[in-house]
Amino acid sequence: MELEMKRKGNLLILKVTGELDHHCADELRRRIDREILRTLVKDVVFDFTELTFMDSAGIGVLMGRYRTVSHLGGTTWFLTEGKTSYFKHVMKILEMAGVFNYIHKCKSLKECGV
Amino acid sequence: MELEMKRKGNLLILKVTGELDHHCADELRRRIDREILRTLVKDVVFDFTELTFMDSAGIGVLMGRYRTVSHLGGTTWFLTEGKTSYFKHVMKILEMAGVFNYIHKCKSLKECGV
Amino acid sequence: MTMDRKNYMRVVFPAKSENESLARILASSMAAQLDPTLEEISDLRTAVSEAVTNCIIHGYKEDSSKEIEMICELYDNYIVVTVADQGCGIADVQLARKPLYTTDPENERSGMGFTIMESFSDELDVESAVNKGTKVRIKKIFHSLGKG
Amino acid sequence: MTMDRKNYMRVVFPAKSENESLARILASSMAAQLDPTLEEISDLRTAVSEAVTNCIIHGYKEDSSKEIEMICELYDNYIVVTVADQGCGIADVQLARKPLYTTDPENERSGMGFTIMESFSDELDVESAVNKGTKVRIKKIFHSLGKG
Ligand SMILES: Nc1ncnc2c1ncn2[C@@H]1O[C@H](COP(=O)(O)OP(=O)(O)O)[C@@H](O)[C@H]1O
Ligand SMILES: Nc1ncnc2c1ncn2[C@@H]1O[C@H](COP(=O)(O)OP(=O)(O)O)[C@@H](O)[C@H]1O
Numbered sequence: 134m135e136l137e138m139k140r141k142g143n144l145l146i147l148k149v150t151g152e153l154d155h156h157c158a159d160e161l162r163r164r165i166d167r168e169i170l171r172t173l174v175k176d177v178v179f180d181f182t183e184l185t186f187m188d189s190a191g192i193g194v195l196m197g198r199y200r201t202v203s204h205l206g207g208t209t210w211f212l213t214e215g216k217t218s219y220f221k222h223v224m225k226i227l228e229m230a231g232v233f234n235y236i237h238k239c240k241s242l243k244e245c246g247v
Numbered sequence: 248m249e250l251e252m253k254r255k256g257n258l259l260i261l262k263v264t265g266e267l268d269h270h271c272a273d274e275l276r277r278r279i280d281r282e283i284l285r286t287l288v289k290d291v292v293f294d295f296t297e298l299t300f301m302d303s304a305g306i307g308v309l310m311g312r313y314r315t316v317s318h319l320g321g322t323t324w325f326l327t328e329g330k331t332s333y334f335k336h337v338m339k340i341l342e343m344a345g346v347f348n349y350i351h352k353c354k355s356l357k358e359c360g361v
Numbered sequence: 362m363t364m365d366r367k368n369y370m371r372v373v374f375p376a377k378s379e380n381e382s383l384a385r386i387l388a389s390s391m392a393a394q395l396d397p398t399l400e401e402i403s404d405l406r407t408a409v410s411e412a413v414t415n416c417i418i419h420g421y422k423e424d425s426s427k428e429i430e431m432i433c434e435l436y437d438n439y440i441v442v443t444v445a446d447q448g449c450g451i452a453d454v455q456l457a458r459k460p461l462y463t464t465d466p467e468n469e470r471s472g473m474g475f476t477i478m479e480s481f482s483d484e485l486d487v488e489s490a491v492n493k494g495t496k497v498r499i500k501k502i503f504h505s506l507g508k509g
Numbered sequence: 510m511t512m513d514r515k516n517y518m519r520v521v522f523p524a525k526s527e528n529e530s531l532a533r534i535l536a537s538s539m540a541a542q543l544d545p546t547l548e549e550i551s552d553l554r555t556a557v558s559e560a561v562t563n564c565i566i567h568g569y570k571e572d573s574s575k576e577i578e579m580i581c582e583l584y585d586n587y588i589v590v591t592v593a594d595q596g597c598g599i600a601d602v603q604l605a606r607k608p609l610y611t612t613d614p615e616n617e618r619s620g621m622g623f624t625i626m627e628s629f630s631d632e633l634d635v636e637s638a639v640n641k642g643t644k645v646r647i648k649k650i651f652h653s654l655g656k657g
Contacts, residue, residue, distance in 0.1 A: 155414040156378035162469065186385070188410040189477055193469035222403045229480060230473045269562040270526035276617065300533070302558040303625055307617035336551045343628060344621045370531070371521045379516060379542055386538045390531055 136161060138168050143207075144247045145174040147198075152186035158194050165198055175207040178245050179236075182215035187223050192230045199235050209236045210245045250275060252282050257321075258361045259288040261312075266300035272308050279312055289321040292359050293350075296329035301337050306344045313349050323350045324359045368394060368435040376417045376446070377425045384413040384431055384444075391433040392440045397503035404481035405440065405501045411474040412444035412497045418465060420448025420495055438508040439483070440501050447494035454487050516542060516583040524565045524594070525573045532561040532579055532592075539581040540588045545651035552629035553588065553649045559622040560592035560645045566613060568596025568643055586656040587631070588649050595642035602635050 134157040137148040147165060169177065177198060181187065199209045211233070213224065227233065239245055248271040251262040261279060283291065291312060295301065313323045325347070327338065341347065353359055370391055374380045385406040392405055413429060421427040432443040451457045458479070463472030479485045484500035518539055522528045533554040540553055561577060569575040580591040599605045606627070611620030627633045632648035 152382060154378075154381050154410055155418065156381050158469070186382075186406060186410075188407050188414070189471050189473045190414070192471040192473055196471065197469040218399060219403060222400065222407070226407070226473075226477060229476065230471055266530060268526075268529050268558055269566065270529050272617070300530075300554060300558075302555045302562070303619050303621045304562070306619040306621055310619065311617040332547060333551060336548065336555070340555070340621075340625060343624065344619060368523065368525060368527060370528075373519045375516065377516060380518075383518070383538055383542075386534065390534045394527055394531075 134161065136164055138165070140172055140174060141242070141247045143175040144242070144245050145169060145172060145177045146180065146242065147177055148180040148183070150183040150185075153181075153184055153191045153194065154186065154188055155190045158190040161194055162197055165194075166201060169198075169201060169205070175205070176210065176245060177202055177207065178210035178212060178239065178242065180212045181223050182212055182220055183217065184223055185217075185219055187226060189226070189230070191223070192227065192232060195227070195232055195236060203235075208245075210239045211236050212241070213238045214240050248275065250278055252279070254286055254288060255356070255361045257289040258356070258359050259283060259286060259291045260294065260356065261291055262294040262297070264297040264299075267295075267298055267305045267308070268300065268302055269304045272304040275308055276311055279308075280315060283312075283315060283319070289319070290324065290359060291316055291321065292324035292326060292353065292356065294326045295337050296326055296334055297331065298337055299331075299333055301340060303340070303344070305337070306341065306346060309341070309346055309350060317349075322359075324353045325350050326355070327352045328354050364436045366434050366436055370433045372431045372433075373428050374431075375425050376421045376423075376427045376429050378414075378417055378423075380429070381410055381413050381417070384429075385410050387431065388433050388440070388442050391435055392501070392503075394435060395438065395440070395503055395506060398505045401501065401503050401505060405442070405499075408478045408481045408485075408499050408501065409442055409444065411478050412442075412499065415474055415497070416444060416446035416448065416495070418468065418470070420446035420450075422449070438503050438506040440503075442499045442501070443496060444499070445494060445496040450491040450493050450495055451487070451489040452491050454489050458487065512584045514582055514584055518581045520579045520581075521576050522579075523573050524569045524571075524575045524577050526562075526565055526571075528577070529558055529561050529565070532577075533558050535579065536581050536588070536590050539583055540649070540651070542583060543586065543588070543651055543654060546653045549649065549651050549653060553590070553647075556626045556629045556633075556647050556649065557590055557592065559626050560590075560647065563622055563645070564592060564594035564596065564643070566616065566618070568594035568598075570597070586651050586654040588651075590647045590649070591644060592647070593642060593644040598639040598641050598643055599635070599637040600639050602637050606635065 489495040609620040637643040
């Protein structure tokens with residue numbers, strides 16, 4: 134798992150690549166939470182389009198960040214325009230878990246209002 | 248393992264790609280021997296430059312074909328200009344086994360006299 | 362109709378989270394011998410990952426001195442993967458299998474593990490006994506192979 | 510200095526030639542947890558492949574109803590892979606380990622298996638007893654890691 138964090142105005146872009154499982158979920162959430170608190174951004178957007186593996190640990194990471202961000206009055210976005218065949222699998226898992234009842238889908242960063 | 252066989256005059260070009268182990272060695276030698284007897288070529292050249300795995304089963308395949316080809320009065324060649332990092336490993340194994348005391352190294356197909 | 366088992370593998374490894382990815386590799390390498398689709402392999406990897414993670418987190422509460430056993434059995438057009446721990450066990454399996462049910466929300470567990478295992482496999486059996494352990498049996502049919 | 514074992518895996522699979530590649534994947538996936546070089550992984554894959562092939566061809570004479578056991582043990586900067594069969598065994602291990610020595614030239618065996626295992630590993634132990642079986646222990650140090 135690799136995490137790339139970029140700030141664009143009030144938005145924190147979180148690109149996670151590689152394999153997201155329970156093994157790396159803990160590190161992932163610690164690094165993201167630290168960055169949210171450090172930069173005091175309002176909104177975050179998750180880019181999971183280049184994951185090569187994800188299981189329910191990914192749901193936990195998304196919903197946990199959603200809680201932190203909502204608490205601080207921000208919005209959590211999720212990029213839905215992945216091109217890999219694995220990304221369909223990621224979407225299937227997240228839809229099944231009802232994640233998009235809380236987290237906003239977006240087709241591009243433009244939609245997140247930056 | 249994939250085998251690609253091409254004829255060029257008196258020369259049979261044998262390109263083996265993928266993984267060459269004991270599991271596929273038997274199929275490999277049967278297919279090659281059938282082609283040698285069918286086409287009655289004189290010489291053969293092995294192209295192992297795109298193997299992703301080889302163990303001592305590769306030595307057996309080379310030396311076995313060398314015996315058949317010599318018996319029919321031909322020469323066995325081996326292409327040495329592989330570009331992959333794995334090809335160095337292949338050469339290390341073949342050098343260790345003394346295969347090149349019998350089989351002629353060549354840098355390109357031109358050297359095999361076609 | 363009974364089918365012959367074509368191949369199998371019995372593996373034991375410690376309950377370390379590094380081995381979640383190892384377990385996925387084992388199951389998918391064995392499944393690959395049948396040449397299923399990438400999507401079918403993805404389903405299997407996810408289901409196996411959930412089962413192994415559950416042994417580590419719930420069964421053994423992250424005690425990595427404990428062992429997990431995984432058995433992969435390959436048939437004509439399907440694979441059966443059994444993942445077992447000798448940990449704390451589950452008191453009410455029916456309740457545990459419900460979507461969103463989790464005993465570990467502090468660790469951001471979503472309670473979707475069993476639901477995912479179920480929807481990404483063709484059969485899911487769970488046997489468990491408190492203080493004895495839990496055994497999960499995942500059957501994944503490779504419908505793409507069109508046999509049987 | 511003794512080193513702690515960081516991880517391990519015990520695997521049992523039938524003596525089928527399909528499982529030669531499976532055994533390579535198992536050993537190299539475990540080794541990859543240390544992040545060695547590609548070349549070091551290639552050496553290990555080759556050595557393991559020779560050991561497993563020998564169990565299948567020589568130990569069990571291609572009887573795929575028999576089982577091979579493989580144990581991978583990971584330390585700080587090296588791996589130990591043990592491959593064992595309960596097959597025919599080797600009467601004279603010293604002779605068997607000689608380059609070019611083979612009892613199976615009809616099958617185009619080169620007699621280079623043990624020589625390759627030796628030169629691609631850092632330590633090779635062979636224990637064998639006639640009609641009991643053979644156990645080969647391959648130790649591969651990942652010198653690239655520069656530890657220990
Ligand atoms: N191997 C296990 N050992 C003990 N309890 C388990 C095991 N697997 C699952 N459980 C119990 O079942 C519950 C639901 O599991 P699951 O659906 O995978 O969700 P999650 O792992 O997110 O909690 C867990 O919270 C746990 O209480
Ligand atoms: N697992 C084994 N069981 C029984 N005999 C073995 C085993 N491994 C090796 N041998 C014996 O040792 C000989 C040399 O082995 P090796 O150097 O690997 O060469 P090869 O496999 O090409 O014959 C074999 O020909 C066989 O007689």
